[in-house]
Amino acid sequence: VQLHREDVLAGALDQLDRTGLENLTMQALAKSLGVRPGALYWHYADKRALIDAMAEAIVAVLQFTDDNSGPWDERLLRLSQAVHAALLSRRDGARLVAGTFVAQQNTVRGGLAFVEILTGAGLDIHDAVTAGLSVFYYILGYTIEEQSRLALAADDRWDEYQDQARQMVPAEVGEAFRLAQESDTFAVGIETFIAGIRTRVSSV
Amino acid sequence: VQLHREDVLAGALDQLDRTGLENLTMQALAKSLGVRPGALYWHYADKRALIDAMAEAIVAVLQFTDDNSGPWDERLLRLSQAVHAALLSRRDGARLVAGTFVAQQNTVRGGLAFVEILTGAGLDIHDAVTAGLSVFYYILGYTIEEQSRLALAADDRWDEYQDQARQMVPAEVGEAFRLAQESDTFAVGIETFIAGIRTRVSSV
DNA sequence: ACCTGAACACCGTTCAAGT
DNA sequence: ACCTGAACACCGTTCAAGT
Numbered sequence: 001v002q003l004h005r006e007d008v009l010a011g012a013l014d015q016l017d018r019t020g021l022e023n024l025t026m027q028a029l030a031k032s033l034g035v036r037p038g039a040l041y042w043h044y045a046d047k048r049a050l051i052d053a054m055a056e057a058i059v060a061v062l063q064f065t066d067d068n069s070g071p072w073d074e075r076l077l078r079l080s081q082a083v084h085a086a087l088l089s090r091r092d093g094a095r096l097v098a099g100t101f102v103a104q105q106n107t108v109r110g111g112l113a114f115v116e117i118l119t120g121a122g123l124d125i126h127d128a129v130t131a132g133l134s135v136f137y138y139i140l141g142y143t144i145e146e147q148s149r150l151a152l153a154a155d156d157r158w159d160e161y162q163d164q165a166r167q168m169v170p171a172e173v174g175e176a177f178r179l180a181q182e183s184d185t186f187a188v189g190i191e192t193f194i195a196g197i198r199t200r201v202s203s204v
Numbered sequence: 205v206q207l208h209r210e211d212v213l214a215g216a217l218d219q220l221d222r223t224g225l226e227n228l229t230m231q232a233l234a235k236s237l238g239v240r241p242g243a244l245y246w247h248y249a250d251k252r253a254l255i256d257a258m259a260e261a262i263v264a265v266l267q268f269t270d271d272n273s274g275p276w277d278e279r280l281l282r283l284s285q286a287v288h289a290a291l292l293s294r295r296d297g298a299r300l301v302a303g304t305f306v307a308q309q310n311t312v313r314g315g316l317a318f319v320e321i322l323t324g325a326g327l328d329i330h331d332a333v334t335a336g337l338s339v340f341y342y343i344l345g346y347t348i349e350e351q352s353r354l355a356l357a358a359d360d361r362w363d364e365y366q367d368q369a370r371q372m373v374p375a376e377v378g379e380a381f382r383l384a385q386e387s388d389t390f391a392v393g394i395e396t397f398i399a400g401i402r403t404r405v406s407s408v
Numbered sequence: 409a410c411c412t413g414a415a416c417a418c419c420g421t422t423c424a425a426g427t
Numbered sequence: 428a429c430c431t432g433a434a435c436a437c438c439g440t441t442c443a444a445g446t
Contacts (some may be wrong), residue, residue, distance in 0.1 A: 137341075151306050
C-alpha cells in the first residue's frame, strides 16, 4: 500500500473536516494514514506546503463553474455563490484559504473569471480587477465569520456569545444582529456591490 | 515588580508586532516579561483568552472616532478607514481579529456606529445591520490579504509569487493585478459599496 | 495574591538507517 | 523511491510548592 501525494492531501482534507484547522496536525494525519510523521515530509516539504495544496484543492472546483450565459450581474452573483460554496465545503475553509497567499494563485484563476465578467460588463481592466478583488474580499470575510459562528455553535458557545453581545446594544438592534447573522445574507451583500458597479458601468 | 493583566496584554501586543501571530507563544512572551510561562496563566485563563483581549485592544481605538459630521456616505467612508487603520496598526491584526469571535463584541460596538450611520441614511434597522456587516466583511478580507502581502514582502517571497502568478494569466491582466494589489484600492471598494447602498436609499 | 519549578502530552521537523 | 525509528527543540497547560 504505497502512499501518494494525493492520498496525503485527501487525508488532510478529511482530517480538516473532522477536527478543524487548529487540530490539523502532522502526527494525527500520519496516524490516520497508518504511517509515521516523518513519512509525510517525503511528499510535502512542510506543513505550509500541505496547507497550500489544501487551499488549491478547495478552490479547484471553480474550474468547472463556467456557465457564462445570462447578463453580467447574474453571472457575477452565480460566480460569487460558487466561491462561497467552495469555501464552505470544508470546515474552516475560508480561514485556511485566507491564511495562505498561494490562495491568490487560485484567486488568480478564479479571479480571471471575475475579470472576464466585469470587463464584459463594460469596466476597463484596471477597474475590473479592483472590483473583482473587492468582491472576493467580501466573500472571504463573510465566510470566515460564518464558519467561526458554526464553530461556536458546535461548541454550544453561540448562545452565550449572543447573551453577552446583547447587553451592549439596544434591544431591537441586538435582534437585528441576531437575525442578520443567523439568516443567509450573503447574496444581499453581493447585490449591493453589484448595484454599485452598475452605477459606474452605466455612467460610462 | 508586580505583573498586571495590562502588562501581559501590552507585552503580547509588542511580541505580535515583533514576531507575527504564528510566533506569538506563551513561552517567548513569558521570557520577554521576565517571568516563567506558568505565571501567565494566573492573569489569563489560556492563550485564547489572551488573544481575545488583544483583539479587543486592537479595535478599542474605535471608541474615540465618533466624528459624526457630514453626510452619511462620507461618515461611512471615514469609519471604514478607521477600522481599516485599527486592524493595520498591529502585525497580522486582521487575521487575529477575524480568528476570535469575541471580535464580534467589539464588532458590535464598532458595528453600532455603522448601524447608526446607515439608519441615518434612511435604511431600516435590518438593512442597516446587514449592510454594516457587509462593509465589515469587506474590510476584514481586504486587510487580511493586505497583511499577508506585507508578510510575503518581508520574506522576499512577494516577487517570486508575482512571477508564478503572472504565468497563468494574460500579460495585461497580470499587470492590472499587480497594480491593484500594490496600490491602495481600499477606498474604491468602499465607495462602490456606498454607491450600491445609495441606489437603495434613494429608491425608498 | 502572585509566581517558581518541574513536569505532562503534544507539536513540527530532521535524518540516518532500513527496504 | 519511500518509509521507519528515534531523536530535537519547542509548544500550551497544570499544579504543588514557595513567598
